[in-house]
Amino acid sequence: MIQEQVSLLPFNTLRLDVNARYFAAVQSVADLERLLKDPRVADNAILVLGGGSNILLSKDFDGVVLKMEISGRSVVYEDDDVVDLALGAGEDWPSVVEFAVAHGWGGIENLALVPGTAGAAPVHNIACYGHNLHESLLWVESLDRNSGALCRFRVDDCGLGYRTSIFKQELKGRHIVVRICLRLRKRPILNTSYQSRYESVAGELARLGPPPYGVREVFQAIVGIRQRKLPDPARVGTVGSVFMNPTVTVKQLQAIKALCPEIQSYPAEQLVYGDFSVDQDGDNARVKIPAAWLIEDMGWAGKQVGHCGVWKTQPLNIVNYGGATPREYLDFLQAVQDAVYQRYGVRLDPEVVII
Structure with a gap:
């Protein structure tokens, strides 16, 4: 259902109070296909919101805000070494990481507590603590607003770079991400190399206890660093890192x-x-x-x-x-x-x- 003149205050983590001319929640690909045929959507600019955690709403949006709420987690391939996990674009990213860690699947534990949704993760090519999403990403499915076709992009076709992708550049406003797939490892290769002026993953692991370490310990180390270092979005308006490293x-x-x-x-x-x-x-x-x-x-x-x-x-x-x-x-x-x-x-x- 399309609503009119909706405040976006609850839908952006920076807590800026601006309005959307039109607003609709998207809970399935069928929802999205139906909405894109509505004249109020077809004839206006579209803003796709996931968790609203990497966006600065500078003014009222005179178009349609589509709140991506497509859920779903499914194993689409599995063998003795890997698990391919498909995720609806609206899946909460921190919960996805917890899910993988709980199963002992490695590959995204360094991306713990990164706010946002699964669909937004490849758009911004999220990365932190030594790991880039593209190291675990297999493919992205999107709906082409122009043709109405459902398209699949292999990771090498996503134009992933430092905090960017083809969905943030050439295909911005045209392709709407609806599903992604990650390849996770049953025999994890841990990445504990990250260090900066402020902290190191190895140092945080040492605080937790002696080796050997596994996926769960690396996850706990990242959570510990982030909770100690970063503002709590439940208390302070934040969008995470505002600037890129020059x-x-x-x-x-x-x-x-x-x-x-x-x-x-x-x-x-x-x-x-x-x-x-x-x-x-x-x-x-x-x-x-x-x-x-x-x-x-x-x-x-x-x-x-x-x-x-x-x-x-x-x-x-x-x-x-x-x-x-x-x-x-x-x-x-x-x-x-x-x-x-x-x-x-x-x-x-x-x-x-x-x-």
Whole structure:
């Protein structure tokens, strides 16, 4: 059923109060097919919402918000080594990870507590603590808004990159993800290599107890880090990391190190911080640096202006302490971006999707 003039306050984790002209919950592919034929949907812009955890609603949406609630978990293939798990796009991602861990299936335990839904996971190519979703993703099914056809994209056809995908770029607004499939391992290969300025997975595991470690212990380690470091979305408006880690040349990095001597860097295609040697590209080689480090070293960690602030223990989290308007929040983001650029000459690009 399509509703009119619906507040989106309950449907975005940043807790910004804006309205949608039209709103409908989607609980099956048949629901979606029927909705796409309705003139109110066919003739208007569409915004697909999963958990509303990586989106900044900057104003009222003069179109149709489709709240993705397609559920379902099913094993579509299994042998002695792997399990292929198909998931409805509306499945809660943290619950999916818990489900896999409970069965002893490895591959996504490092993505514990990442907010959002299964359908949104490949759209943003979620990644944290040393693991990218594409390492476990097999395929994505979507409905083509133009043709009405149900399409399947193999992982190599999804255009997955750093916090992006073909569904966020070329096919944005046309293809709506309805189902994904993950390949999980019955003999897990644990990834405990992640370390940063703030924490390491290996260090967290040591806090839990002595080895040997399994999927459950890695999961518990990630949960422990996240709960200690990140704001509780039940208490504070948050969209997680607001900015992407910037990529700079080695020459730029040297200039930044003059202001921030201890800053780490890592190859642009990798997730793990640490020292590495620059090959033949020399000063033109491109490396990635942690945006959180730049914000913290400016003294902005814990800073609050009005209803908005930088989370003290994770400066990439720009939070709404309650009552912030979209304009107030956007202005605060701009202030952070401007301050970083003025000091380091680095522009921070949003990871959050701004609507």
